[in-house]
Amino acid sequence: MIIGNFKFIVDSNVGKLAKWLRMMGYDTLFFNGSNDSSMVTTALNEGRVILTRDTQIMKRRVVTSGRLKAILIRSDEPELQMCQVINDLNLDCQFRPFAICLECNQPLLERSKQQVEGVVPPYVFRMQSQYMECPACHRIYWRGTHWQAMNRKLNKFEECQQKEEL
């Protein structure tokens, strides 16, 4: 596995992490099922790190033997959960920001202004010149206020390293 290029599978008990990891550009599956074995199989097949609060998963031989990397999340507070992952893996919070659809984990495609005319609200069309589209859900992303708020979030996560030591 290349350092800095982690892929994840996020258990539903730490579901909030999926969106934030995608925001940073990490390929992240959200596991919504109840069958832990299928999550473990997917993680093994696709080289994904498991993020979970389930201690049973940590006891599995594939995990204890080191074949499969899993991180047991300690906090029940989502931002602290994120800090733990960032610190444990030394993640780059600005890995590939806004390269992945936050909803469906697909890589976004660049779109020209002409391509989104009539699709985005007129005031957005007037203000913005760069757009990206998710090939799966066709959601259009642009650098508006929502984007800025997410950017602030990423900057905040970059401060995690110091924070967790307190």
Ligand SMILES: [Zn+2]
């Ligand atoms: Zn999408």
